[in-house]
Amino acid sequence: MDRTLLVTGATAGFGAAIVERFVTAGWRAIATGRRADRLQALVDRHGADRIHAAAFDIRDLDAMQAALAAIPAPFRDIDLLVNNAGLALGTAPAQSSDLGQWRQMIDTNVTALVAMTHHLLPALIARRGAIVNIGSIAGLYAYPGGNVYGATKAFVDQFSLNLRSDLHGTGVRVTVVEPGLAETEFTLVRTGGDRAASDTLYAGTQPITAADIAEQVWWVANLPPHLNLNRLELMPVSQSLAGLQIHRGTTP
Structure with missing residues (x-):
């Protein structure tokens, strides 16, 4: 039986890799993102019968609704939603941060994620499907400059657990995947394209x-249907928790 997933933020990084992994294993994929040329490259590589590209800014809720309404019939039975779209902007402490960047992170990492989830819940319940939300260890462990980015990922963690509670008895599985240090375009976006900082x-x-x-x-999606992995936290071996900060000086 053909199965279909929808992946947000599929133009690069985790999202593009997830689309590739599932499609090469026989799934159909709806790939969403802002950069139409990158989505088209996925379609060109695998075929329009395997990938449907939907180019829109996930912060534009009207565009999201229109794109979802236009999904062609062969892709409409969605078995898996991967909420991957997200970003971090800026590394400054809260008192020096840009409020506009904070709002953009909230609009992308929180508002758009819940809107996409809310829209697809009826279909996922009908299919006894699954949701995988891409969080971050930043939502579990604070660090200087993490401020609103970490808070948005803490929301993703708690939203995922609460979805599990609300979806009890429906057969829908919910997992939050929380990576640590990962090399994608993430740091380039966060630093405004600073290649030296990324390197x-x-x-x-x-x-x-x-x-x-x-x-x-892929592993989470293919667990036996009676198993739910609530949270998957991953770090490279080269990264570990750094402990608490201690300020030494005359201030309290």
Whole structure:
């Protein structure tokens, strides 16, 4: 039986890798994102019968509704929603941060995620499907400059657990995948395209790759239907918890 997934933020990084992993294994995929050329490249590589591209800004809820209404019939029976679209902007402490960047993170990482989920819940319940939300260890462990990004990912974690509670008895599974240090376009976006900052962050490490995350999502999606993995937290071996900060000086 053909199965179909919808992946948000499928133009690069985790999202593109997840689409590739599932489609090469025989699934159909609805790939969404802002960059139509990158989505088209996925279609060109695998065929329009395997991938449906839906290009829109996920923060535009009207565009989201229109794109979902226009999904062709062969792709409408969605078995898996992967809420991957998200971003971090800025590394400054809260008192020096840009409110506009905070609002963009909330609109993308929280508002758009819940809107997409709410829209697809009836179909997922009908199919006894699954939801995988891509969170972050930033939602579990605070760090300087994490402020609103970490808070949005904490929301994703708690929303996922509450979805599990509300969906009790429907057969729908919900998992939040929370990666640590991963090398994608993430840091370039966060720093406004600062390649040196990105290279410095990953220098000498062996970070998580997009393919690593795609493999974990594939594993979660193919667990026996009576099993639910609530939370999957991943770090590269080169990363571990750093402990608490201690300020030494005359201020309290």
